[in-house]
Amino acid sequence: MRKWFVAWCLAITAFGVGCGAPPPNFEAAVSPDNLIHRRIERYSEWRDARRVDAGTGRAIALGALPERAIVRLGVLEGEAHGGTATIRVYAGDRAAARLRTGRAERWADYRIPLEGHPPGAACTLIFDTDHPVWIGPCEVIDAAAAPPPNVLIYLIDTLRRDHLHCYGYDRPTSPHLDALAQEGVLFTNLMTQSSWTKPSVASLFTSTYPNVHGAQDRPDIMRKGLPDMAATFARHGYETHGFITNPNILPLWGFGDGFFRYVDVESSDRVNADDAKVVDKAIAALDAAAGRPWFFYVHTMGPHEPYDPPGGSPFMAASYAEHGIFRERRKEIDLYDGEIRYSDEQFGRFVAALKAHNLYDNTLIVVLSDHGEEFWEHGGESHGKTLYEEVLAAPLIIKLPGGAHAGTRREALAELLDIGPTLLDVLGLPKEERFQGRSLRDIIETGADPQRTGYASLVNLAYSIRAARRGPMKYIRDLAGGWERWYDLESDPGEHHPHKSPPPDGESLRIHTARVAMRGGAGLHLLMTCGDEARTVEGFLRGAALGDFELQYYDWKGEAWREGDAVHFRLLTQHPTDRARERDFWHAELAEQDHARLRIDAPPDAAIEARILVDGAPITPEWQHLGAGRGDIDPAQPFQALDLIADSDSHDPAGLPRRFAVYLWYVADPDAIAPEELDPKMRGALEALGYL
Structure with a gap:
């Protein structure tokens, strides 16, 4: 491979000197950074690239030549076209090399040595092409430089x-x-x-x-x-x-x-x-x-x-x-x-x-x-x-x-x-x-x-498991199976003899697991488990403090959008195309249960109003679940996000009943809670949920 590169580079250099091409307009040269950038995929290779548009004499400035200069150039010619592109390499105003692309549909990478040309001279590439050309890399390097590791x-x-x-x-x-x-x-x-x-x-x-x-x-x-x-x-x-x-x-x-x-x-x-x-x-x-x-x-x-x-x-x-x-x-x-x-x-x-x-x-x-x-x-x-x-x-x-x-x-x-x-x-x-x-x-x-504490999780198909480890002690919680266990890896490396009761370090591992599980999930959550009946769930969550949102669901069965200070949503439990799509094999057939999740950034003191309709009518209590089991909140009336605080694991679809329901709860960032500012009742609730 190295011999191929060297031979090819020598061929380019020998061919290019004195080629008799028209003089370039160096003053029009632009940096590669000023060209249109795009991520290009071709034959299962993704590459960052810059586009050189069709034209004659398009000049790309690569900067001053170092002592042992080498031009590195990757070229992709894109869609089908009838001609080739010619690329001339200049050291100052002197033609140093020329190459013609081969109308290749794959990336071609060139290394063009420019030793012998005066260091400090400006290196410029001149493109003559009747079709757009993608380039990347496009730079001049110093072969004599000592690179970092x-x-x-x-x-x-x-x-x-x-x-x-x-x-x-x-x-x-x-x-x-x-x-x-x-x-x-x-x-x-x-x-x-x-x-x-x-x-x-x-x-x-x-x-x-x-x-x-x-x-x-x-x-x-x-x-x-x-x-x-x-x-x-x-x-x-x-x-x-x-x-x-x-x-x-x-x-x-x-x-x-x-x-x-x-x-x-x-x-x-x-x-x-x-x-x-x-x-x-x-x-x-x-x-x-x-x-x-x-x-x-x-x-x-x-x-x-x-x-x-x-x-x-x-x-x-x-x-x-x-x-x-x-x-x-x-x-x-x-x-x-x-x-x-x-x-x-x-x-x-x-x-x-x-x-x-x-x-x-x-x-x-x-x-x-x-x-x-x-x-x-x-x-x-x-x-x-x-x-x-x-x-x-x-x-x-x-x-x-x-x-x-x-x-x-x-x-x-x-x-x-x-x-x-x-x-x-x-x-x-x-x-x-x-x-x-x-x-x-x-x-x-x-x-x-x-004494570090490690964490692992598994949310795959019908499995939903968390684990934490500190020293020889390991904790596993299976949400779908409804069990938790502690193992001493020193005396029981095969994990076949769990502790019959939580060991002295057991509660801290349980809390650590809960706290790590909350990371990345802070905000207001609305979860719909689909069940077997065709239903339409729509409505909004309104609050001046609501921030960015994300909906995790099939794009043909759900959407969410913002209007003013409200985030609106419309979710279908079923869709006429489900059968044609085999109800999305990964979720409907293999996963925990088909569900949609809407998460919205919100501070703990955000004032929120909610409206949830099922098939055009207000949702009934049998389908609605708020926070950690709060039955004293009317979501149609303003409430604080922290009123719906809950353990995020308690709303894992793998551990929830396999039927239609809508869950609304709030997960706080455990690192952003100031315990000294909480009233005793809220502090106790947060301690029980593993936040403190």
């Missing part, structure tokens, strides 16, 4: 840490990861934020908990306006690339916006996903990004079911003495371990490429997983169904630039949302204040073990 996050999907040799597993599943652990810092207690991909990776990308980023259930889309790890690195001069092959983190669900380039490697064929194809794309990008500090996210799928490692598993037995489910479990584990070995080999191939490019020592490498996998430890298999350790205990290895703290182990609890803050801190970059995670730098450098 590069950053690689390498995620291996569905990887249990207790199946890696460097974590004590007896099988040699992970020789390349073992080698990385010897050159880095191995964390023994990473807690993922969920037990399936979408919420966990969203927490990794945004450093927020699942209830904050909103990408929790199958049809959920990540909220806009969140902090973004890739975008943060881009602001600090890094070129950000993502390479994925899991359909749960496609741009369709709100992922990838912070990356300059986000590449989907055949996620539609997840059954045949091959880590090698993802690694091939990432290795190729090393050449394209050469000379720039880069941030890479590489997401491979090897250990994810179905377990079918290329070439078979070296751990398969010739025969199995077990019978029934025990035999199947043994075979699946052997295949799973084979998948891990293959994924490890592909990771090793990428490390070898980093070393071949002389990048390994100056790259900060993070290897982790989004969740683990069940093999009937609690009666089930796969993942995304429970929050036991087999699905939350993931590996975390951090290799620092220059090999600092090589071969050390850290026992402190870490979470996925700690990764972003840690990377910024280690590299000396400014904090992103909205990140909810905490930097692990002090733990890495000193071995400190602060």
Whole structure:
């Protein structure tokens, strides 16, 4: 690949000098930043691009040439057209190179060396094209500059840490990861934020908990306006690339916006996903990004079911003495371990490429997983169904630039949302204040073990579970199942013997779980559970202090809009197209129960008036549920938002009766409540709900 780039660049340079083109108008040159910007998708690659309109002599100014200048240019020609585009490269007023595009329908990335031209001369690109051309990147770099450390996050999907040799597993599943652990810092207690991909990776990308980023259930889309790890690195001069092959983190669900380039490697064929194809794309990008500090996210799928490692598993037995489910479990584990070995080999191939490019020592490498996998430890298999350790205990290895703290182990609890803050801190970059995670730098450098509390949640299909962990004590609350349990992971690592009564630290874990669950959900909530009958629910919530709102529902069955100081809504429990759409497979057939949720920003003292109609008539008490069971409020009369205060988990659709109803309640930001300003009755109510 590197030879191809060099040969192509030499061909461009030799062809361009003295080409006899008309003299350009340098005074008309504009910066690429002044061109129309758009996110372009082509063949499952999303890229930030600028548009050069059709015309002759369109000039793009790239600034002064550094000592060892290289022009980096990505070109996409867009829709079908009849001609080619010619791009001339000038150093000052001297023609340095020329290239003709090949009418390619895919992105073409060029590197044009300009060594030998006087440093300080203005670099200008001149486009002659009869059709619009998209460009990105479009810049001149200094090949002699010493870039800051590069950053690689390498995620291996569905990887249990207790199946890696460097974590004590007896099988040699992970020789390349073992080698990385010897050159880095191995964390023994990473807690993922969920037990399936979408919420966990969203927490990794945004450093927020699942209830904050909103990408929790199958049809959920990540909220806009969140902090973004890739975008943060881009602001600090890094070129950000993502390479994925899991359909749960496609741009369709709100992922990838912070990356300059986000590449989907055949996620539609997840059954045949091959880590090698993802690694091939990432290795190729090393050449394209050469000379720039880069941030890479590489997401491979090897250990994810179905377990079918290329070439078979070296751990398969010739025969199995077990019978029934025990035999199947043994075979699946052997295949799973084979998948891990293959994924490890592909990771090793990428490390070898980093070393071949002389990048390994100056790259900060993070290897982790989004969740683990069940093999009937609690009666089930796969993942995304429970929050036991087999699905939350993931590996975390951090290799620092220059090999600092090589071969050390850290026992402190870490979470996925700690990764972003840690990377910024280690590299000396400014904090992103909205990140909810905490930097692990002090733990890495000193071995400190602060008593942190970790949190995970699962809102997937019919499951609605929360978990918290501090030290060896773990708390699990299953809202759909209606139970809560405490486990001591030191004496009961398999989580089979829960405490018969809450342990001394049990109540604080319960409160922590409730408080974290409230984050991201502050505001006034209206929830409609659909039931089986066709109904129309409409009305408004009015208040001068009401802020932004969001409606989570099918766009063909519901809408919300603002008129003055009122937020209006119209919701249908059923729609004539439901049958044609198979009632949205994910929600109606698999999810907790079909529902619509309207959330409106509101301060605790907001004065609110509500009007709710069902099929044109005022809602009846049997269908209306206010706050934490308040029966003394008439929503048609003004009331305060805080009057409807409730525990957000008590209104989880998974735990509510499966029938038509409308729930109206308020969730306060627990960090914004001033207890000293509350009357004793309200203070007691908030304490009972876990706010204080």
